[in-house]
Amino acid sequence: MKKTLILSILIMLGVSAFAGTPFTLEDAVSGNFRAERQMFVTSLPDGEHYACLVKGKVLSYNYKNGKQSGVLFDPAVAKGDKIERAESFVMSPSGKKMLIATEIKYIYRRSFTAVWYIYDCSTNILARLSAEPCQSPVWSNDGNKVAYVRGNNIFLYDLTAAKETQVTFDGKRNEIINGIPDWVNEEEFGFSCSLCFNADGTQLCWIKYDESNVRTYDLQLYKGLKPANEDYADYPGYYSYKYPKAGYDNAKVTAWSYDVKLGVTRELQVPVEADGYICRLFQTSDASNVLFVTLNRHQDKMCVYATNPVTAVAKLIMKEEVDKYIPEVAYNFVMTDKGFVMISDRDNFRHIYRYSMDGKLLQKVCPENMDVTAVYGVDSKTGDIYYQAAPTPMTRHIYVAHRNSKIERLSVKEGTNSATFSATMKYYFNTWSDCNTPYICTSNTNKGKILSTIIDNKALCDKLSQYDMPQKEFFSFTTSEGVVLNGWMMRPSCSSSHKCPVIMHQYSGPSSQQVLDSWRFGSMGEGAIYDAYLCSLGFIVVTVDGRGTGCRGAEFEKCTYLNLGVLESKDQVEAALWLAKLDYVDADHIGIWGWSYGGFNTLMSMSEGRDVFYAGVAIAPPTNWKFYDTVYTERFMRTPQENPDGYAENPIARAAKLHGKLLLCHGTADDNVHPQNSYEYSEALVQADKDFRELLYTNRNHSIFGGNTRKHLLRQVAQHFVDALKK
Structure with a gap:
């Protein structure tokens, strides 16, 4: 009886009764806890089978049971040209041929060159497509x-x-x-x-x-390590490319x-x-x-x-x-036999609109006051539209809208569901997860009936059960301006006995979302293992989605228009003030960090005027939107010439108001958010006589990885907060 009572008290306090092995930094960066997912599936034309790249081969599988049904390409037995392994492939529309990629070399986030080959499935002959590497082949x-x-x-x-x-x-x-x-x-x-x-x-x-006529930006490159470029061993080189900054x-x-x-x-x-x-x-x-x-x-x-x-x-x-801007999802059309389907937020929420090829509106799919987040396809026989939507900001479900506009929900489990449909829309893979459960992928009929489980991540679940994963809690609160915001929290077990310092992580960019009931949960994703590591150091970890974030309608998302960073930073400050009132929070030791837009809003929040943040880390932050590109920046801010007051609200202009101990990090080869942003900001801090720490990562891009780089970066983040926030 006494043991049961103690257990009940521990559960009420949010304390794990089983103190497993604490997570380490190595656990967070090693990839040993990475969940398996059904990735890069290509539906075959018959709609009954799909193809995947597995260990350099292209294999076919059956949708009904997920079992292998054949080998479509094996480099060891192919005739003609010889390659060691396939790195990617593109099926022809008939499925009788495929393009095989080798020697892939990435250029930017999505683009790459490769040595491509044509493979004939019937003759088993492999032949090189182009004498030199090329990109973006289409059939x-x-x-x-x-x-x-x-x-x-x-x-x-x-x-x-x-x-x-x-x-x-x-x-x-x-x-x-x-x-x-x-x-x-x-x-x-x-x-x-x-x-x-x-x-x-x-x-x-x-x-x-x-x-x-686009201006050129020059990134200076060095020898570096992992990989090393011997051409720059003594004198640095340059990578020069066209980058249009806002207003240019x-x-x-x-x-x-x-x-x-x-x-x-x-x-x-x-x-x-x-x-x-x-x-x-x-x-x-x-x-x-x-x-x-x-x-x-x-x-x-x-x-x-x-x-x-x-x-x-x-x-x-x-x-x-529209009055403000058209979101990117609007022009990701799904083509039909006689028209196209698109998403529009013209009536505040993102709904589906079906058009004929002459531009006539045929159907509006209006799933009440919720945002549609993806359209998966249209059944050519029935006209049914399959899509994903957010019935609440924190969840995702799969739906079908019939030609009579009747809507049915296909997914069952609460959390985050996503789908990949077969070519005939007869089957789909449903990938489900929540903040506590790694991805489970099932094969389903288009009625939602589960046929088989393709991935269950049971081995990962068994492994995680031996570790001390803090409880993950969702919450909401109302700011002093009457705005309801959503958040999540992870607490160390010691938070029930004394006040703990807080680390807030956020991204905060327009239409983004961090507070989602998904295995993407956490500052670095992957089920929040890095955040669990921070908890093991004695920190409470919190994320709050402020104004401008997604799946709460266009009015909420677009309220930051022309003034990026103003409302977002207010909301992070409001979140910190709300947290400071909680019994288990050390109100004098709250920190904040973020990457990219999250780094920008970290700096804006630390210089908002209300000195609630004792420390912060900004990684690869934009520090003045005039340094960033035209398409993204002007979508939300118009040009600097048109909106000088909006551009004037930036971290550089606020440098003298910075409060808290700051760590600033940037990759010197960041082609996205140029290191110029951190260089100019650090100079503003120097002239404002503000102390700070700055770390530069040689030859690293916006993702700051390669060799030991990511581990080093995340160790600096953790240590900075230990030094600044721990008593």
Whole structure:
């Protein structure tokens, strides 16, 4: 009886009755606790099978039971050219051929070059596609042609004739790019290929980027280690690329087509406003039409043009205009046989709109006051639309909307559900997790019935059960301005007996979310193992999603428009003030940290004016939005010329108001948030006579990894808070 009473008290206090092995920093960075996921699945055309890359081979599996059904490509037995292993693959539309990638070398976040091969599944013959590495290959629908980019020019390979044809000739580094986006379009519009065939493969269409007038940014490179570049052993070198900063010139974009039979190139009459964007192109089921999607520079007007690649005539079929900005999810169309499906927040929440190819609105899917977060596809037979939505900001479920607009929820478990559908929409994989449970992947019918469990992560669960994982708690509170905010908390067991210091982590960027009931939980994801390590050091760890974050409607998300960092930093300060009132919180020892936008808002919060943060860590932070790129920055801020007051609110301008012990970290080869941001901010701190620590990571990009780098960085974060916040 006494033992039961003690256990009950421990549970009420949020204290684990089983004190397992504490997590270490090595546990957090080793990858030994990484959950298995169903990644990079390619549905085969029959809709009954799917393909995956496994140990350099391409294998096929059955949707019904997840069991292997065959070997589609094995480099050891393939005839013709020889390779050691496949690193990626792209199936032809028929599934009879595939493109095999080797020697992948990443350029930016999504783009890479590779040595590509064509593999014929029926003859087992492997043949090299291009004499040199190339990127972004695309198939024609009949599987007889492949288009790709090499040296900023487009090439076409005819499999029947075994002949390569050069399509464009004006491509030149840092001047003209054909068929692949420049840095800013890739990074902020989220795509790495801007070419496609029309439906019958007679025309090839693409976007051309003329970045001749875009200013160049030079990143200085050193020898470094892991890897070492001997070319820079004595004198450093430079990586120079075009990067349009807010208010400066963008690349000029135009639309083009190439007649495969006639060899004729045409400029298409797609209207683009001055300094505007072509953010997508889509193949349609009609060979006489390819869709081009444009945005004006303010990104508050989106136009969709059905464009004839032969006559070059572009017809406006749909226009979306909003007061502030159009979110990126809006132009990730799902194409149907006779039109397209898109997401729009035109009525405050993100809902689904189905259009015909002539721009007629056919159906609106309105899942009450919740945001749709992804459209997975449309069943061509029934017209059913399958999608993911957020019934609450912290959860995700899978739904189907029928042609009569009746909506059914397919997923069952509370937490976060995501889906990957088969080509025929007959089956889907449901990947579920919550903050306490690693991913469980099941194969389901399109009615939601579970057929088999593909991944259960049982071994990881068994392993985690031996460790001391603090309880994960969700909470909400109301700020002094009457705003309800959501958060999560992890507490060390000692928090029941005495007051503990707090480490707050946040990202805070527009439409982002950190407070989500998912295994992505935590400052570094992966089930919050790094946060559990911080708890083992005696810290309470907290995250709060402030104003501007996602899945609470457009009004909540867009309230930070033209004034990034002002409301976000207020909300982090309000969160700290609320925490300070809790019995188990040491109100005088609260810290904050974040990466990228989270680093920016860390600095804004530490200089907000109310001195609640005793310490902070800012990693790779933007420190003045005029240093960041056009597409992202101007989406939320317009240009510095138009919005000088909004740009004036930045960490550099607030340097003299910084309160707390600061650690500033940056990679010297960060092509995204340039080290210029930290250099200029540190100079502002020096001139304001503010003490701080600064760490630079040689040759590391925005992710700051490679060799021992990530472990070193996270150890500095933890040690900084130990030194600053522990009594």
